[in-house]
Amino acid sequence: MTKVGLPSSMMETEYPNSLSEAASLDRFIFKGKHCDITAVLRSDTLLVTFDNLASIDERPTDGPWKPWLADRAQALDFSILGMQSHQKDWYRTPEPAEQIKTLQKHGFFDQFRNILFVGASMGGFAALCFAGLVPGARVLAFSPQSTLNRKIAPFERRYPWPHRKFDWETPAYLDAADHVGAIDGGHIFYDPRVREDALHAQRLQAPALQQVRIPFADHTLIRTIAKCGALEQLIKQLAETGTLDTAFWREMRARRADPLWAKLFLRAAAARGDGPLARRACDMMSDTYGYPFARRIRKRMIAAARAEAAERQDRGNPAPPWIDGLSETEIRQRIPVFVNSYNQLTYLRDTVNWFAKHGFENLCVLDNQSTFPDLQKYFDSEDFKSKARLVALDDNLGPRRSLAVAAEDPTTDGGFIFTDPDLALPGPPAPDMVTRMFEMGLRHDYVKVGLALSIDPAIIDIDRVTYNTRTVQQVENKYWKNAVEAGVFKATTDTTFFLYVPRASDNRRFNDYGTRQARIPSIRIGQEGFIAIHRPWLHKDQIDPAEERFYFDNTDGHSTFVVAQKAARAGSK
Known part of the structure; x- marks a missing residue:
């Protein structure tokens, strides 16, 4: 790198005919069929940047174009290699990967001590796909997509034109989630309140990548970071050290502006x-x-x-008198909570631990004559007894009749929580979770207020049969459509986690509404801190196969999911 350290104005830009020739140059522009490359070498820290939708819109009609982040690279005295797609094609041609591989083959990247692949949105997708091609390189991706293939990411509908126009079928670099495991380190920044960005981030998990959540920054999160004056500090930190320190977060305090x-x-x-x-x-x-x-x-x-x-x-719907003036902490300590139980140790133990962790002190497990030995041992343990009390029912009543038994207790007349155990409950829950559930039930005049169930295809097998012959998607999609306010939906709840919201002016008890749970007026909350995951729908749940087999072998018609699974398995033979 003979010219490193010279001002950019003193470097002569060359236009090599091949990338093998370009690999030995300090400043060049290589014209590709679909993707150009512009390089300016200044130091042994290199930014490999990928243009995005906004930077393409800002280009002049004729090239050459300045690489994305070129000015910031110059201010930091960093070298830059700008990957510049001719179109808004998400780099979905074979050319960009081959260009990087060729430069790698001819030793271009060997001259740098630090290499950081950087991109936002479309460019973030490319940075994640290609950073693993260069050993030792790290990545910094802002609000990236994992793919625009709608079979892989059916939640992504924001970019209809590039989805139709460009190749989203050819397997090579189709899904960034397939390539993040090859990256040596890096960070993904996203706004967890942007549904699509959060779902892509869930798909882009890898041991060497850290995910950084910046709420309320929207999809254009990088602009918020830049307006805070924190972007150059962030790039410098991650390029030189690969770590994010407190200096960045101090500068991010300015986001209020x-x-x-x-x-x-x-x-x-x-x-x-x-x-x-x-x-x-x-x-x-x-x-x-x-x-x-x-x-x-x-x-x-x-x-x-x-x-x-x-x-x-x-x-005439005032809140139950007993909660008047109580804090969320006090409500959690007092409200009766019932968990239905039958032969599921792992699910029940995790549910009991969740309630205990989040301050619920009036917890009762209604066990339906379980026979699983390890579950019986758990009931006898001090760990269980310190967190909940056990009511052993006289028979295997099933969840709905167990619910009726629970609601016979007069202490439930002021409200109670009931849940099946096979949920991954919100982690963490909203800090005012129960208070808001009471408030929403009273405001919208619903007796049952439940948690929404995730149908994120990145974690949920939405094609799994769950009821009769219907899939999770067929059964659950409708529960996310009829909104009574933002993130709150009119949707039936059965024995999945719900809060009973009584009226002080109504003398009816819960059981007076009848045993047909689907007919009791109910809503589900799908806001942050209120979304649960039905664990049997996960692509892969961490549960002992022997425990799962015991449950399936000993469960009758009380579980519609097990009945549907057994029927599906029998039909596939």
Whole structure:
């Protein structure tokens, strides 16, 4: 690297005819059929950048084009290799991978001590696909996609034109999730509140990659980081050390000054209802930064709270007296919780531990004559006895009749929680989970308020038969469609996790609504901190095969899922 350290203006740009020739040059532009490469070498730290939708839109009509992040690389005195696709094609031609492989073969990357592949969105997809081609390289991906193939990622519908226009069938580099395991280290930044970005991030897990969540930054998260003045610090840290230290997070405190972040944050605060913290946040944003939308959000929030209070008064639906004035912690300590149990040790133990971890102290397990020896040992253990009490039912009643037994207890008249054990409950749950469930049931006039069940195809086998001959997708999709407010859906709940929300003005008890659980008015909450996972639907659940086999062999018609699975297996023979 004979010219490293010279100002860019003193370097002569060369236009090599081949990449084998380019590999020995300090400054070049290589013209490809689908993807150009622009290189400027300054030091032994190299940024390999990939243009994205926004950078392509900002290009002049005629080239050569400045690589994405070129100015920042120059400010940091870093070398840069800009991968510049001619179109918004997500680098879905064979050319980019072959170009990188050729440069690697001819020793281009050997001259650098630090190499960081960087991309956002479309460019993030490419960075994750190709970083593993260069040993020792790390990656920094902002809001990346894993693929636009809708069979692999059916949740991704934001980019219909490139999905139709370009090749999303050829296997090579079709799915970045197949290649992240080859990367030596790096970070993926995304906003967990952007559904598609969060689902892609779940698919892009690898031991060497760290996932960094920046809520309220939206898909254009990198712009929030840049507006905070933290982007150059971030690139420098990750390129030179591969670690993220506190200096970055100190600079990210300035995100309040980003109007996009502030608006998304305040809208989320307002969606949780009128309260002193939400009002204070609006006031601070208005007074400090002069955001007019902060004042508007505050006014709408207060007006909505007044309307809800008036509506509740008109309906005569006050909250149960016993929760009046109690904190969330106190409600969790007092509210009766019942867990149905039958021959499932791992599921039940995990559920009991979840309730204990999150402060629920009035926990009762209703066991339906289980015969699994290891479960019986667990019931006798101090670990179980310190967290819950056991009620051994006289027969295998099944979940619905067990629920009826639980609801006979007069202490349940003020509200109670009932759940099956085979759920991965929210981790962590919303900090005001039970308080909000009571509030939503009263506000929308529903007796049962449940948790939504995830149908994320990255973790859930949505094609698995779950009821009669119907798949998870066929059964569950409809429960995410009929919204009564943002993230809250009119949807039946059976014995899956729900809160019974009584009315102080109504003398009926829970069992007075009847045993047909699907007919009791109910809603499910699909907001952050309220989404559970039905573990039998997972692509792969960590449960002992012997335990699972014992459960299947000893379960009768009380489990519609087991009945459907047995029928499906019999039909496939």
